[in-house]
Amino acid sequence: MSISCSAAFAKNDITLWPKQKPAIEKNAALEADITGLINKMSLEQKVGQMVQAEITWVTPQDVKKYHLGSVLNGGGTFLHNDRNASVSDWVSFMDELYLASMDTSAGGVAIPVTYGIDAVHGNNKFIGATLYPHNIGLGAAHNPALIYKIGEATA
Incomplete structure (x- = not known):
């Protein structure tokens, strides 16, 4: 007797769930590096990595202080609310965010900030x-x- 996928979920029996194979095989050395980084991080740093701040409200000092993992440039927002900010202004700000995320002077772990942009x-x-x-x-x-x-x- 076979059981449908929805029936497996209904029974809460994960042994009945379909097995998925990842598209990319695990890399043991990379996994060890990641585990090492995570083990060095405080709870505050781990929480900070899961936070994505909106560019209107974030500073490089915030990235460093709160260990922010990501900055989003959402739809309709501009650098420092300046619609006419130059490309070099944007590059300078992104460099500042990056450098703040890599600053380990306060004992943090250097993890590059991710920059997200709403560019559909x-x-x-x-x-x-x-x-x-x-x-x-x-x-x-x-x-x-x-x-x-x-x-x-x-x-």
């Missing part, structure tokens, strides 16, 4: 940047090759 149809944070139609408009074009190229450029 291009990056509109800079004057003169390229923007593409929203996804519904791209779908209406019925051109998968074009959509693929736009996805590559946005990434």
